[in-house]
Amino acid sequence: MAKPIKTKIKLQVTGGQATPAPPVGPALGQHGVNIGGFVNQFNDRTKEQQGIILPVVITVYNDKSFDFVVKKPPAAVLVKRAAEVVKGSKEPGRDVVASIKRNQVEEIAKTKMEDMNTTSLESAMRTIEGTARSLGIEVVN
Secondary structure: OOOOEEEEEEEEEEOOOOOOOOOHHHHHHOOOOOHHHHHHHHHHHOHHHOOOEEEEEEEEEOOOOEEEEEOOOOHHHHHHHHHOOOOOOOOOOOOOOEEEEHHHHHHHHHHHHHHOOOOOHHHHHHHHHHHHHHOOEEEEO
């Protein structure tokens, strides 16, 4: 029989660099989870993705045990990395800060596919293109 679930917590944590400081400590502490245990497990599991922001879904059970799933980085993070920019445009639509090629969009879409709510690569690519546009990054052929 499955353990009864107390709650699910969604956080965005930097890969390989989780600490008990906010947002991790307070979010887990209020549910009685072993914060140090989570931090160590998370950092071990994400050491190859050092410095990249990763969404994580933590399932907390009634006996205060937990497990977690690390998702792919947000699309905006992947688009900015592909375009080699630190941040997007202050005025997307008017001000273009960089450009990425359509094949880079396709790679990002393939990477994010399992976290997206579509099964079509074409739809996923359109979603990633929209993210790029909202960051002021142009998609070129």
